[in-house]
Amino acid sequence: MLEIKNLHVKLEDDEKVILKGLNLTVETGKVHAIMGPNGSGKSTLSYVLSGRDGYEVTDGSATLDGVELLEMEPEERAAAGLFLAFQYPVEIPGVGNMTFLRTAVNAQRKARGEEEMSAGEFLKVVREKAKSLKIDAEMMKRPVNVGFSGGEKKRNEILQMAMLEPKMCILDETDSGLDVDAMKLVAEGVNALRNEGRSFLVITHYQRLLDHIKPDVVHIMADGRIVKTGGPELALEVENNGYADILAEVL
């Protein structure tokens, strides 16, 4: 269970405050969605949870199954079960995709005191999962995300998620830059990972992703806070009427 309480965050090099007392609880096994206008702090929330530099937490807490995330290094958060699917997956020239994945899987296993995956076992598992995401052997050999199309990058994120088997998955605008077919493929990949022990926080601008990844709860975020929470119908309301009505109502 992810529990965020009264989270206040500002930019490290700037007085600009982005998150202003955010409260959010994602129960184990549930899919929550966050929608909100540009600049409401959605991406900042995902970065702060995963431990990116450049932000300063001035108040509040964020725990995963009772363990405080905000004091951990990014790699410790990952080993604790947190995963962020990036809005803009990073290109790493010179590091092969396969090497990268295997290093990550084994680093997490090591951190959790588990045995590392053998090369053979890893290959077998990765091939199977890559196939269902239509990621071919050639893509696995290439450097991480280098020369990948927008759709390939997002599928590669989902493959990493599938291999790392996190408890808490944050999807930061995973639908951005995807055509309808690519979005369906990504959504299928995500849905295949849904289970009782795994939670999702899906950050998106648009209802359409939520047609494919059906959320249990939808939150509206504005000005660094969750301002409204409801069921899937809330996403439809945004789609039909925009944010203005909701914001006028709550602010």
Place this chain on the structure above:
Amino acid sequence: MAVTQAKLDAASARLAALDVPAGGWMAAARKDAVARLQAMGLPGKRDEYWRYTDPTALTQVAATPAALFDASDEAPVFDGIDRVRLVFVDGVFDPAQSDDPAAAGVELLSRQGAEIHWAQGLYGVLETRGQTPVARPLAALNTAAATEGVLIRVTEKAAKPINLIYLHKSETSDAILHHCVKLEAGAELTLLENGPAAARFNKVLEVEVADGARFHHIRAQGRDHQRRAVTHIFARLGAESLFKSFTLTANGVLTRNEAVLELTGDDAVAHVAGAAVGDGDFLHDDTVFVTHAAERCESRQVFKKVLKNGAVGVFQGKILVKPGAQKTDGYQISQSLLLDEASQFLAKPELEIYADDVKCSHGSTSGAIDETALYYLRSRGVPLRQAQSLLVLAFLAEAIAEIEDETIAEDVRARLEAWLARHEG
């Protein structure tokens, strides 16, 4: 510019302190080299190609002592490769530790007589050609004074790589080695070199690659922190021949590696690459001059340096395309990864082109580790140190990719990983 008296005096002092050997078939070449050196003088700090690297420690009469370094925490490089081992201790051939050179068709410079020898057409010859347009006095000094080295002539594909192993046993050793390698038409050889050699080391390697021959050269310069070295490779390539040289340098107070390559036959290919890693008191200088004198030749220069704690990297690379060398494909990249603000990289790329149908590109960059990539790796659970090493190796990958033999490339990669692990933080 007139040669200053100080440089001439330095040359005379250096020559006077060395025993320039008399006799043997090399006598004339040595005498000529002495004359060349006396005309050029030794390099000074104000020379165009010594602005970034102070030559004093290389030109002074006595070598600065260098503490011995125990590298027994890892197996020697190339150990896993089936090869002919020829060991030099402080620059002197040691038969007891070596395989039989004669069995591998290798002759020793130290055992040459006066009879006419094939190497007369090579010893000092390519070095002399390499003195214009840029003077390389330390190479002339080498030709004049070297008494040790190997002479290798290959007429077909060599059965095994030849590995020259340079051990450093005396804190004050001042070694000079001169090797000549001749690959006859269609021949193929892999030459491996490793070890620190001496407190101060001056080495020349002259390589004649005849038509259709293939030469592979991989060297690792030893981890001794205090060693100083100046090395020169002079190579001449015939038609459709291949020359590939890769150098790994880890540690060393001062290393100047020069490569002077001349593509004289059509469709020849010359690649020269290096990966250097330095921490602290470290200066590494790659000075390269590639001359395209024939049509449709390809040259690549790929140099990468990882620098930290005030380490300095230097790159001076030139591509000269002579008139008529049409369809030349020249590529040059020099990059440094600066792990802190105290380290620096000085680069001087040069292109000089006298043909109108050529493709030449060059690039030079200095940068820090990509913080976004680092965060991305860490967000997937890769610990900071491991993520840094992964990115450093990724930075060096293009240079290591110049090694064709995958076993050797893997060995080099493992050395770099171990070095990074030892120099963490």
